[in-house]
Amino acid sequence: MSDWPAALTALSLAEARDGLARREFSARELTENYIAVVEVVRPLNAFITETPDQALAMAKAADERLARAEGRPLDGIPIAVKDLFCTKGVLTTAGSHILDGFHPPYESTVTEKLWQAGAVMLGKANLDEFAMGSSSTTSYYGPVENPWRRRPNGRAGDNRPVVAGGSSGGSAAAVAAHAAMAATGTDTGGSIRQPASFCGIVGLKPTYGRCSRWGVVAYASSLDHPGPMTRTVRDAAIMLRAMAGHDLKDSTSAPLPVPDYEAGLTGEIRGMRIGVPREYRVEQMPGEIEALWQQGVDWLREAGADPVEISLPHTKYALPAYYIIAPAEASSNLARYDGVRFGLRVGAASLDEMYELTRAAGFGAEVRRRVLIGTFVLSAGYYDAYYLKAQRVRALVARDFAKAFEEVDAILVPTAPSAAFAIGDNTDDSIAMYLNDVFTVPANLAGLPAISVPAGLSADGLPLGLQIIGRAFDEEGILRVAQVLESAAEFRHLPAFIAGKT
Numbered sequence: 001m002s003d004w005p006a007a008l009t010a011l012s013l014a015e016a017r018d019g020l021a022r023r024e025f026s027a028r029e030l031t032e033n034y035i036a037v038v039e040v041v042r043p044l045n046a047f048i049t050e051t052p053d054q055a056l057a058m059a060k061a062a063d064e065r066l067a068r069a070e071g072r073p074l075d076g077i078p079i080a081v082k083d084l085f086c087t088k089g090v091l092t093t094a095g096s097h098i099l100d101g102f103h104p105p106y107e108s109t110v111t112e113k114l115w116q117a118g119a120v121m122l123g124k125a126n127l128d129e130f131a132m133g134s135s136s137t138t139s140y141y142g143p144v145e146n147p148w149r150r151r152p153n154g155r156a157g158d159n160r161p162v163v164a165g166g167s168s169g170g171s172a173a174a175v176a177a178h179a180a181m182a183a184t185g186t187d188t189g190g191s192i193r194q195p196a197s198f199c200g201i202v203g204l205k206p207t208y209g210r211c212s213r214w215g216v217v218a219y220a221s222s223l224d225h226p227g228p229m230t231r232t233v234r235d236a237a238i239m240l241r242a243m244a245g246h247d248l249k250d251s252t253s254a255p256l257p258v259p260d261y262e263a264g265l266t267g268e269i270r271g272m273r274i275g276v277p278r279e280y281r282v283e284q285m286p287g288e289i290e291a292l293w294q295q296g297v298d299w300l301r302e303a304g305a306d307p308v309e310i311s312l313p314h315t316k317y318a319l320p321a322y323y324i325i326a327p328a329e330a331s332s333n334l335a336r337y338d339g340v341r342f343g344l345r346v347g348a349a350s351l352d353e354m355y356e357l358t359r360a361a362g363f364g365a366e367v368r369r370r371v372l373i374g375t376f377v378l379s380a381g382y383y384d385a386y387y388l389k390a391q392r393v394r395a396l397v398a399r400d401f402a403k404a405f406e407e408v409d410a411i412l413v414p415t416a417p418s419a420a421f422a423i424g425d426n427t428d429d430s431i432a433m434y435l436n437d438v439f440t441v442p443a444n445l446a447g448l449p450a451i452s453v454p455a456g457l458s459a460d461g462l463p464l465g466l467q468i469i470g471r472a473f474d475e476e477g478i479l480r481v482a483q484v485l486e487s488a489a490e491f492r493h494l495p496a497f498i499a500g501k502t
């Protein structure tokens, strides 16, 4: 590693935790290494706000605890926080102009738990505006660039920068570029798993209710799931344990104990039944995704699992139902940004005009599109035809999964129908962009846990992920299967951004 500024950032979270406990290096050294990398990766635009002073202060406190042998589970671990989580006194933007200057007076439950566990905050990660998108290009703060590039000899020599996926693209890019050891993300329709797949990292969307939504800027409340993004499955298990748990401040949070997910990583999946749903073989699926999926089935069979073909008959209705329900909830959630209580205000002669001018100036095109769709499908006369119908479809999708899980223990599918696309592609075509979520959205509608693991490279040299979906609250099960896939895939490639610097 010649001009790479840091040696310690190559460690996984588990390795760093163990090294810190053995006092092989200090939390300060580790944090300084990460701060140096955060500076080097600025061209990727992965962070909206960097918080190096806060990071060093948190590292100091962690070092003091470690010296007294009072270490906590994440003491001294530097992480990035998706800028959708409210952080007390630290600018929180949701990637939107409308939250200009918003410094929350409170901390989200998930980030509070992470700080209580000893984690160190490097900064707030860039995202699609209000988490609406699949490319992290709709942020008011500019697009995120993926640290990966196509091979120079790939598709007609097209070496344009590619998207990091979305909406948690800044989190994914930061973790992939070794500018954070782990990150928080949120997943409403795929926003943890799809960027994880595009950036070659692990992304876990837990069961709805497992991680509190309190203090997370709401997109679509019945679909929003906070979760971890990491470089390894073990790291995801460690992060999830710290982030999860019942929270009285979120009425949909589950009053269940949080298992030791790391201890559940036994590598043993013999006899597990793995469902392979035939409806996910969608038209126009690239051959390389289909082949990787088959490879995943073979890997699990070799590890002693029992793959079985299953049917999830309502799969094809999931995406259209999602793109009604999510905008409907978003239009209601976003009504609070009126220029009175938060952020931006555009002055005007009357109150109504102030609302209009503020919202017109504060929201980007995609957010405005969602608000329009949402208010339309909720309006009198259309409510039954669209919103109610979509809710019925949602129940059918959930029932498909419930039936499947009478037969199987987990389900294996691809994470996304493609590798990362070039920045600028798909942006004028909303439908093409929405189609990217075809494999991730069903698990959100059903609230089920799902994880994406890097499993291979596309012909162009970009990462591709495989996804495991599990029974409600069986994060342990999907983590175990994911780790078996991870070892079989031996995904050790580094993104061009790092490889070029080493």
Ligand code: GLN
Pocket: 131, 132, 133, 134, 166, 167, 186, 187, 188, 189, 190, 191, 192, 219, 326, 437
């Ligand atoms: N791409 C999907 C959307 O735009 C999902 C986003 C998300 O999961 N936050 O709604």
